Amino acid sequence: MTLHCDEARLLIQAEHDxxxxxxxxxxxxxxxxxxxxxxxxRQGVGxxxxxxxxxxxxxxxxxxxxxxETRLAPPAPARRWLNPGSGFAAGFALAAALAAFIIxxxxxxxxxxxxxxxxxxxxQAEHLVDVRSSxxxxxxxWFTGRLxxxxxxxxxxxxxxxxxxxxxxxxxxxxxxxxxxxRHTINLYVLPGERGAETLTTEAGFTxxxxxQDGMTYWAVSDVGADTLRAFAEAWRQAR
Amino acid sequence: MTSALRQQLPEHLDAAYNLARWLVRDPAAAEDxxxxxVERALRYAASxxxxxxxxxxxxxxxxxxxxxxxARRDPTEQPFEDGLAVxxxxxxxEAVLVSRQQxxxxxAALAALPAELREALVLxxxxxxxxxxxxxxxxxxxxxxxxxxxRARRALIERxxxx
Numbered sequence: 001m002t003l004h005c006d007e008a009r010l011l012i013q014a015e016h017d018x019x020x021x022x023x024x025x026x027x028x029x030x031x032x033x034x035x036x037x038x039x040x041x042r043q044g045v046g047x048x049x050x051x052x053x054x055x056x057x058x059x060x061x062x063x064x065x066x067x068x069e070t071r072l073a074p075p076a077p078a079r080r081w082l083n084p085g086s087g088f089a090a091g092f093a094l095a096a097a098l099a100a101f102i103i104x105x106x107x108x109x110x111x112x113x114x115x116x117x118x119x120x121x122x123x124q125a126e127h128l129v130d131v132r133s134s135x136x137x138x139x140x141x142w143f144t145g146r147l148x149x150x151x152x153x154x155x156x157x158x159x160x161x162x163x164x165x166x167x168x169x170x171x172x173x174x175x176x177x178x179x180x181x182x183r184h185t186i187n188l189y190v191l192p193g194e195r196g197a198e199t200l201t202t203e204a205g206f207t208x209x210x211x212x213q214d215g216m217t218y219w220a221v222s223d224v225g226a227d228t229l230r231a232f233a234e235a236w237r238q239a240r
Numbered sequence: 241m242t243s244a245l246r247q248q249l250p251e252h253l254d255a256a257y258n259l260a261r262w263l264v265r266d267p268a269a270a271e272d273x274x275x276x277x278v279e280r281a282l283r284y285a286a287s288x289x290x291x292x293x294x295x296x297x298x299x300x301x302x303x304x305x306x307x308x309x310x311a312r313r314d315p316t317e318q319p320f321e322d323g324l325a326v327x328x329x330x331x332x333x334e335a336v337l338v339s340r341q342q343x344x345x346x347x348a349a350l351a352a353l354p355a356e357l358r359e360a361l362v363l364x365x366x367x368x369x370x371x372x373x374x375x376x377x378x379x380x381x382x383x384x385x386x387x388x389x390x391r392a393r394r395a396l397i398e399r400x401x402x403x
Contacts, residue, residue: 013390017364019371044397051346052365052396058261059254064271068253068278072246 003031008038016045021120023204111170111219112201112208118167118176119187119206119221128178128185129163139164143175151175151190151216156235159186179232186222186232193217200226209233242285245293249281252294255367256301262362263305265351273308277301295369298377302359309355342400349399357392364389 003011011028014020020028032039060068122128131142136153139161143151146166155161162178167189175190194212201208209220209229218236220229256277260270277300281288288296350358356378363369363377375382 010386010390013386013393017371017389045393048393048397048400049365051343052350052361054343055347055350055366057254057366058258058270060257060274061267061271064257064274065250065253068274069250071278071282072249074243074246 003027005031005035005038008032008035009041012038012042012045016042016049021117023117023120112203114169115189115208115219115221116203116206118169118189122165122167122176122178122187123185128165130165132163134161134163136161139177147173147175149192149216151177152214153177154236154239156232156239159232159235181222181224181228181232184222184224184228186220186224186229188236189219189221191217191219200229202226211237213237242282244290245281245285245288248293249278249297252297255294256297258366259298259359259362260301260305262351262366263302263355263359264308269308273301273304277304280304292373292376295373295376298363298367298369299379302377306355346396346400349396353392353395357388357395360385360388361392361396 008028008031011020011024012032015025015028032042131139133139134155136155140151140153142164143153143166153161153164156179159179159181162180162185164175164177166173167176168174169189169191177188177190179186179188192215194215195210195217196212198209198211201210206221206223207226207229209226211218211233218233220233220236222229222232224232253274257270257274260273260277261267264270264273277297280300280303281297284300350361353361359378360374363374364371369377371382371385374385378385380388
């Protein structure tokens with residue numbers, strides 16, 4: 001695809017900041033190879049960064065640190081306990097979910113392309129799940145109130161559930177479930193409405209499997225092979 | 241949760257102090273901001289639900305720093321409006337170098353940026369926060385983070401080109 005310089009500039013910045021997905025990075029590399037301005041800007045952003053990182057990072061003066069740490073010391077007698085609910089922060093997670101699709105919005109494209117982009121985005125640091133839990137009974141309620149449909153959340157044998165998040169596909173929020181398959185990640189997108197028979201698509205080394213079930217359309221996306229993805233789908237359908 | 245917070249907060253003090261220093265640009269004021277921020281953090285400890293504690297603390301520090309700037313009505317602080325100006329011509333990168341004089345120039349140029357641009361760049365380049373974390377700290381959408389970062393960088397690169 002062809003990039004315009006205006007768009008390339010934001011991508012240059014996102015690339016520098018480690019916020020660019022693999023597909024867009026390839027677009028940018030192709031553009032910068034043929035555009036001197038953008039190639040120069042890429043260097044400029046890098047050089048500025050070197051300069052900025054050489055600036056003083058002010059560390060807390062010792063006296064202030066002592067005062068603050070004294071203030072933060074637990075009031076005696078301290079009770080130590082860990083909150084089992086830590087890690088679940090609905091408000092923050094929702095904000096994060098909204099932010100995740102604001103990053104590098106891409107002109108719509110067809111659904112498989114959107115799925116692939118969403119999958120790649122999810123693999124960036126900290127983007128995989130909004131609610132991290134291997135327990136379907138924690139993940140399913142999390143979607144309540146965030147979607148206008150109720151996705152099923154299952155725990156197929158041999159594919160541990162990592163958690164769930166919101167993604168945006170075709171302009172609407174949808175449920176995405178992340179599963180572990182050996183060392184790979186499988187994203188399972190759950191969309192309302194059935195859209196025809198099972199379909200297998202491969203693109204850029206990724207495999208996408210679609211099936212319909214109980215009035216929902218499921219898309220499994222991963223870098224595993226077609227056989228593994230089919231096995232996952234079968235395990236998912238049989239799980240509860 | 242409060243005791244976990246008391247325990248974990250000290251490791252984020254440097255990040256918090258660095259942001260305070262860059263925002264208020266004054267060591268004594270930065271200390272006041274930090275004292276107030278820690279008091280606030282303890283008072284509102286219950287509102288921390290185990291999410292990213294650094295971002296949570298930085299957001300409090302930021303609020304205190306802006307309150308201090310507003311109270312002082314710092315005349316060098318220009319009112320700032322977000323725009324979507326990301327289409328300016330590409331600047332000359334040759335100019336951004338790191339000699340000693342340029343190092344001081346860059347520090348001064350960063351300090352002279354509007355606070356909203358300055359904090360975005362400090363959080364990204366010095367504290368290495370992700371776009372999402374910066375959005376969380378500043379209470380703005382990720383798209384706004386990107387446009388502020390871009391404006392900050394463009395201003396500094398162009399300034400280097402002039403100098």
